[in-house]
Amino acid sequence: MLPTAARLLRLLSLLQARRFWSGAELVERLEVTxxxxxxxxxxxxxxxxxxxGTSGVAGGYQLGAxxxxxxxxxxxxxxxxxxxxxxxxxxxxxxxxxxxxxxxxVKLEQVLPRRLRRRADALxxxxxxxxxxxASVSAAVLSTLASACRDHEQLCFDYQDGxxxxxxxxxxxxxxxxxxxxxxxVAWDVDRDDFRTFxxxxxxxxxxxxxxxAPRPPxxxxxxxxxxxxxxATSPYEMQARVILHAPLAAMQARLSPSTALLEALxxxxxxxxxxxxxxxxxxxxxxxxxxxxEIEEPPELFDRARELRxxxxxxxxxxx
Numbered sequence: 001m002l003p004t005a006a007r008l009l010r011l012l013s014l015l016q017a018r019r020f021w022s023g024a025e026l027v028e029r030l031e032v033t034x035x036x037x038x039x040x041x042x043x044x045x046x047x048x049x050x051x052x053g054t055s056g057v058a059g060g061y062q063l064g065a066x067x068x069x070x071x072x073x074x075x076x077x078x079x080x081x082x083x084x085x086x087x088x089x090x091x092x093x094x095x096x097x098x099x100x101x102x103x104x105x106v107k108l109e110q111v112l113p114r115r116l117r118r119r120a121d122a123l124x125x126x127x128x129x130x131x132x133x134x135a136s137v138s139a140a141v142l143s144t145l146a147s148a149c150r151d152h153e154q155l156c157f158d159y160q161d162g163x164x165x166x167x168x169x170x171x172x173x174x175x176x177x178x179x180x181x182x183x184x185x186v187a188w189d190v191d192r193d194d195f196r197t198f199x200x201x202x203x204x205x206x207x208x209x210x211x212x213x214a215p216r217p218p219x220x221x222x223x224x225x226x227x228x229x230x231x232x233a234t235s236p237y238e239m240q241a242r243v244i245l246h247a248p249l250a251a252m253q254a255r256l257s258p259s260t261a262l263l264e265a266l267x268x269x270x271x272x273x274x275x276x277x278x279x280x281x282x283x284x285x286x287x288x289x290x291x292x293x294x295e296i297e298e299p300p301e302l303f304d305r306a307r308e309l310r311x312x313x314x315x316x317x318x319x320x321x
Contacts, residue, residue, distance in 0.1 A: 004040075007032070011040050013075070015051065015063040022060035076116060083108055083120040087139030099178055105139065106146045137183050137200050142176070144207050145185050145200065149173045154210035155187070160202045171196070172213045177228045179259050186224050188216055195219045197231040229258035230274075237276025241283060241302060245271050246293035255290075272297075280305045 007030060014021060014029060027037050041061060044051050050064040074082065086108065089101035109117060121140055148155050152172075159169045171187035174195070178184075183200040220227040234240055245252055249265040252273070256263065261275040273294075277283035284305045287294055296302045 004043075008040055008043060011037075012044060012049065015044075015049075015061065017075075020060055020062045026061065076113075079108065079112060080116055080120055083112060083116070087120070087143075099176070102142055102146050102176070105143055106150065109143055110147070141200065141203060141206060142183060144209065145173060146176055148207070148209050149175050149185075152212050152215050154190070154213055155207045156210055157207040158204035159198060160204065166204070169196075169198070170210075171198075172216070174215070174218050175224045176200075177224050179228065179232070179257065181257075182259075184228050186219070186227060195227075197228055225258065226262070229262050232259040233262045234274060234276040237278055239277050239280060239283070239299065239301075241273075241275055241277060241299060242297040243273045243275075243287060243302075244295040244297060245273050245290070246295075247271065252292075281309070284309055 011026065011030060014026065023034065023037060027034060030037065030040075032040070041051050041053065051061055052064045053059070053061050083105065086101045086105040109120075112120070145155070147153075154170060155173055156168065156170050158166060160166045170190040171185075172190065173185055173187040176183060176185050185198050185200055187196060187198065188194070189196040218224065218227075220230070244266065246269065248269060249263055249271040252263055252271055256273075261273045264272050264274075266272055275283075277286075280299075280301050284302060288309075296306065
């Protein structure tokens with residue numbers, strides 16, 4: 001007869017593999033007595049597994065749904081399939097599923113045997129999606145980054161910025177953010193002595209994990225989504241603008257992505273927009289195309305550009321029949 005721990009794992013695996021088992025079938029599979037089976041069933045219940053039992057000729061056992069999800073005992077092929085599915089979901093454009101899939105993938109691959117991890121990596125590399133919104137990101141790289149964030153481990157990687165300049169970065173990762181099209185990692189840049197935002201698809205190769213570090217207070221009070229939104233919407237541009245939109249926050253959030261502008265509510269009918277722009281004239285034209293009333297707060301040059309555009313439109317309308 002198997003030792004108790006091994007026998008419990010085997011019993012759990014059987015109960016998860018099929019909806020219902022008769023007592024006689026389990027006794028035969030486990031090569032135990034009826035008394036030992038009942039004792040093992042009770043041990044599983046004490047561990048939080050909701051095992052229901054029925055008596056009589058047609059009686060038996062089945063694993064029911066509990067108040068919380070119990071640990072799962074997976075066969076090799078089941079774990080492999082789950083790893084592939086989670087990796088695909090983490091790099092897909094399915095709203096609300098990407099970050100949850102990534103967290104689950106990190107938990108799974110932490111305990112996945114090396115032989116299965118190699119097979120999963122090979123399978124994921126051979127799966128080519130017909131269409132993907134945004135830049136392609138490796139599930140293996142995402143898993144490494146997420147694990148380093150969780151375990152507070154330094155990372156070293158080659159990085160190419162928006163001007164195609166390559167550098168080696170040593171960072172202390174804080175967290176991952178997905179904007180709906182791209183993944184970003186927020187991290188303390190050791191050499192630049194400041195927090196930085198890195199696009200994951202611009203990381204070259206597999207990042208190397210280094211020593212553990214004491215985590216720093218995260219930027220924006222821990223709201224990494226807001227930090228990334230601010231960095232994407234304002235940092236790349238020399239001109240920074242603030243505009244009050246006469247529209248509810250929810251309505252503008254549905255139209256503008258976090259990488260386009262940073263929005264905050266002022267009241268039920270208005271919100272403030274903060275964004276960067278390379279051209280003040282182009283920015284005023286973009287505001288007009290939003291189709292809502294607005295007030296310019298800063299910079300002053302936006303007022304000048306708005307007046308110039310109004311004068312130009314007046315001339316066009318004056319020449320029109």
